[in-house]
Amino acid sequence: MENTDMKQIQWFPGHMAKTRRLIAANLKLVDAVVEIVDARTPLSSRNPEMDSMTKGKPRMILLNKCDLADDKATQKWINYFRSTGAEAMAVDCKSGKGVKNLLSNVKNTVLKELMEKRQRSGMTGASVRLMIVGIPNVGKSSLINRLAGGKRAKVEDRPGVTRTKQWVKLDNSAELLDMPGVLWPKFEDQSAAVRLAFTGAISDDILDIETLAMKLLSFLSENYPDSLVQRYKVELSDEDTGLDLLEKVGRKRGMMISGGEINTERAAITVLDEFRSGKLGRITLELPPQKEQ
Ligand code: G4P
Numbered sequence: 001m002e003n004t005d006m007k008q009i010q011w012f013p014g015h016m017a018k019t020r021r022l023i024a025a026n027l028k029l030v031d032a033v034v035e036i037v038d039a040r041t042p043l044s045s046r047n048p049e050m051d052s053m054t055k056g057k058p059r060m061i062l063l064n065k066c067d068l069a070d071d072k073a074t075q076k077w078i079n080y081f082r083s084t085g086a087e088a089m090a091v092d093c094k095s096g097k098g099v100k101n102l103l104s105n106v107k108n109t110v111l112k113e114l115m116e117k118r119q120r121s122g123m124t125g126a127s128v129r130l131m132i133v134g135i136p137n138v139g140k141s142s143l144i145n146r147l148a149g150g151k152r153a154k155v156e157d158r159p160g161v162t163r164t165k166q167w168v169k170l171d172n173s174a175e176l177l178d179m180p181g182v183l184w185p186k187f188e189d190q191s192a193a194v195r196l197a198f199t200g201a202i203s204d205d206i207l208d209i210e211t212l213a214m215k216l217l218s219f220l221s222e223n224y225p226d227s228l229v230q231r232y233k234v235e236l237s238d239e240d241t242g243l244d245l246l247e248k249v250g251r252k253r254g255m256m257i258s259g260g261e262i263n264t265e266r267a268a269i270t271v272l273d274e275f276r277s278g279k280l281g282r283i284t285l286e287l288p289p290q291k292e293q
Helices: 013-029 071-083 099-108 112-120 140-148 190-199 209-223 225-232 242-252 264-276
Strands: 032-038 059-064 087-090 128-133 166-171 174-178
Touching: 013 128, 032 099, 032 140, 059 071, 059 099, 059 140, 071 087, 087 099, 099 112, 099 128, 099 140, 128 140, 140 166, 140 174, 190 209, 190 264, 209 225, 209 242, 209 264, 225 242, 242 264
Parallel strands: 032 059, 032 128, 059 087, 128 174
Antiparallel strands: 166 174
């Protein structure tokens, strides 16, 4: 993906430094870190400093929104994260799929030693403490609501608005530390920013909507051509540019403006909306880095 036409994104580095300090200060209070990422963009939706920030702590990476991602790719990502020393699993916090296994998985994998130690010293009643982290919109509130049951009010993290950390007691066996503050995704990498704009994780005004949709269509025609053919009943050719694809979609959907021109803006909004809501099928936007041979 080229990096032209990108508007500068404002990332509030000062705010981020404060969050980083809070995480560092609270790590000693928890037994493990649960990091939520988007299964469609497992690397782009991570905070780039998360590995170094949580170094030494047992970590479970949750590939959330797995209902929208390609199952085969999700499995590759699980294997990849395991190869880096973390544990990983897929969940869908919208329907709740996989969530009920989270605590037992954490206890049986990354906290296995701690659990065995507690068993030996007769402390089996002590609860495990987990810090929940992730970039905005990745599904932290949905996860906590799923685990805690009932609907907790969503607390927005905004620059200038302070909220304190919150412990959420699940039952006698676990407590979650819901961290305040914003963790930004990978911002130094513009193609990561484009992927995040595709999923709607960051505002789509980093690019004009038609450019964004054209980039998405080019990616899909290369990686998921059947999804495009099935959804829009278009014929694809290797020579198609992003604009050709957008026009094909607009034409098929009858999105015309006077004079017989295609309303590419409407087509772009449709493509992005349908991609984000899963109507184009289950799609993953990036694969794990290949191991060096
Ligand atoms: P956050 O606390 O990390 O900021 O994220 P939050 O839980 O608010 O989730 C952000 C959006 O992602 C919500 O949609 C939520 O429903 C959706 N979401 C969370 N987990 C999943 C999942 O596993 N699958 C799918 N498909 N969506 C998920 P929203 O449009 O902002 O709100 P609403 O649709 O819930 O009203």
